[in-house]
Amino acid sequence: MCLAIPARVVEVSGVDQARIDIVGVQKEISTALLDNVAVGDYLIVHVGHAIGRIDPDEAEKTLAYLAEMSDEDARALAAASM
Amino acid sequence: MKYIDEFRDGKLARALARTIVREVQPDKSYRLMEFCGGHTHAISRYGLEDLLPKQVRMIHGPGCPVCVLPTGRTDSAIELALRPGVTLCTYADTLRVPASDNLSLFKAKAQGADVRMVYSCSDALRIAQDEPEREVVFFAIGFETTTPPTAVVIKQAAALGLKNFSVFCNHVLTPAAMVHLMELSAAGGADSVRIDGFVGPSHVSTIIGSSPYEGFAARYRKPVVIAGFEPLDVMQSILMLVRQINDGRAEVENQFIRAVTREGNQKAQRLMGEVFEMREAFDWRGLGEVPSSALKIREDFAAFDAERRFAIPYRQVPDPKACECAAILRGQKHPSDCKVFGNACTPDRPIGACMVSSEGACAAFFTYGRFRSTTRT
Numbered sequence: 001m002c003l004a005i006p007a008r009v010v011e012v013s014g015v016d017q018a019r020i021d022i023v024g025v026q027k028e029i030s031t032a033l034l035d036n037v038a039v040g041d042y043l044i045v046h047v048g049h050a051i052g053r054i055d056p057d058e059a060e061k062t063l064a065y066l067a068e069m070s071d072e073d074a075r076a077l078a079a080a081s082m
Numbered sequence: 083m084k085y086i087d088e089f090r091d092g093k094l095a096r097a098l099a100r101t102i103v104r105e106v107q108p109d110k111s112y113r114l115m116e117f118c119g120g121h122t123h124a125i126s127r128y129g130l131e132d133l134l135p136k137q138v139r140m141i142h143g144p145g146c147p148v149c150v151l152p153t154g155r156t157d158s159a160i161e162l163a164l165r166p167g168v169t170l171c172t173y174a175d176t177l178r179v180p181a182s183d184n185l186s187l188f189k190a191k192a193q194g195a196d197v198r199m200v201y202s203c204s205d206a207l208r209i210a211q212d213e214p215e216r217e218v219v220f221f222a223i224g225f226e227t228t229t230p231p232t233a234v235v236i237k238q239a240a241a242l243g244l245k246n247f248s249v250f251c252n253h254v255l256t257p258a259a260m261v262h263l264m265e266l267s268a269a270g271g272a273d274s275v276r277i278d279g280f281v282g283p284s285h286v287s288t289i290i291g292s293s294p295y296e297g298f299a300a301r302y303r304k305p306v307v308i309a310g311f312e313p314l315d316v317m318q319s320i321l322m323l324v325r326q327i328n329d330g331r332a333e334v335e336n337q338f339i340r341a342v343t344r345e346g347n348q349k350a351q352r353l354m355g356e357v358f359e360m361r362e363a364f365d366w367r368g369l370g371e372v373p374s375s376a377l378k379i380r381e382d383f384a385a386f387d388a389e390r391r392f393a394i395p396y397r398q399v400p401d402p403k404a405c406e407c408a409a410i411l412r413g414q415k416h417p418s419d420c421k422v423f424g425n426a427c428t429p430d431r432p433i434g435a436c437m438v439s440s441e442g443a444c445a446a447f448f449t450y451g452r453f454r455s456t457t458r459t
Binding site: 004005006008022023030032033034035042044046047048049051052053054055056058059061062063065066067069070072073074076077 | 083084085086088089091093094097098100101104173201202203204205224227228230231234285288289310311314315318337339340341342347349350353
């Protein structure tokens with residue numbers, strides 16, 4: 001139920017409406033719960049409504065943290081095998 | 083799929099798993115509740131418990147709105163649907179939930195009730211506009227993720243002056259349920275279960291923000307880490323909880339920084355506040371009567387409130403005797419502890435709600451993990 005998917009805005013199609021694309025499948029959804037939706041935004045879509053936006057900078061930070069954790073893990077593995 | 087695939091990377095998952103193994107203290111036990119049914123599903127689907135050391139035990143929480151909806155409310159929806167002239171629109175999840183008298187919404191449809199599955203409450207609104215001769219009732223369920231869309235369509239219905247649209251409101255609230263679990267725990271006794279930390283819901287938190295958990299964490303001295311839905315999000319959040327527990331901290335941390343802020347979606351919160359108000363109490367499967375845990379439609383929008391429009395009586399109905407959904411929703415029992423799990427109760431022929439909903443612990447465990455050993459601390 002809480003399932004929501006990040007979807008890319010391909011068109012702002014009307015008042016509180018946008019056309020989004022998820023891996024090639026396009027759909028019209030409501031953007032009544034957000035302000036200033038723009039083409040290229042990644043929105044979290046739940047039951048036909050955008051409930052939030054993915055912040056690309058914060059996504060990068062999370063991925064960077066995971067990469068750093070992976071490096072530390074690699075070092076720990078290397079140390080353990082010596 | 084952008085913002086999905088990167089967070090499902092297997093190598094990173096195993097690196098996170100090894101990090102967790104290194105950081106757990108061998109003699110400590112970490113009992114972590116993932117509140118949200120979506121997380122239960124992710125944990126099962128990606129076999130995350132297999133990656134975790136035995137000291138970490140994931141306890142499934144009641145964050146599945148279909149699972150916690152008491153039978154009596156589904157009975158009311160079925161009763162409405164069976165009335166001539168009524169078109170009952172519902173999310174797919176509720177259709178096969180077994181209710182009283184061996185009925186479900188699906189079976190009621192087979193008996194001639196006009197029950198229609200919708201993906202969005204906006205679809206129900208459109209049906210009301212397209213079919214003015216039908217009394218369209220939308221069966222609204224869900225936590226705070228799903229509530230703002232209902233608020234949007236009620237306002238739209240009001241703006242359009244629709245005379246044939248109403249909502250049967252069963253929206254419930256997350257922090258209240260978490261508090262109730264802690265109170266059950268503190269009271270001790272048969273219903274309590276020890277929880278050391280919470281994996282907080284993703285999209286509920288996109289709406290409400292991280293601040294509502296702060297009072298909870300401070301009062302009950304339990305760490306909360308708000309986690310994204312993808313497996314790496316869940317693993318990272320478990321690592322963050324393990325570290326908090328090791329440090330003796332009880333803070334609210336946000337792992338899902340790409341979609342959750344401290345304040346949340348304030349526009350959505352405002353809309354919810356305009357259309358809904360708090361019920362004094364609400365009956366939950368598994369948790370009993372929980373105060374200030376559910377919403378009803380405000381007087382201003384009374385014309386769109388199915389409970390006012392149709393005078394729906396509520397009857398409290400117990401679960402079938404063999405059904406352990408209640409204990410499973412409290413985190414007290416595991417699906418494998420239920421005598422009918424996997425034999426009399428399966429996704430094809432469910433006895434309890436936990437097996438029907440795709441987010442239910444039983445459905446998740448049946449689909450992804452039932453041959454796996456469940457012996458953990």
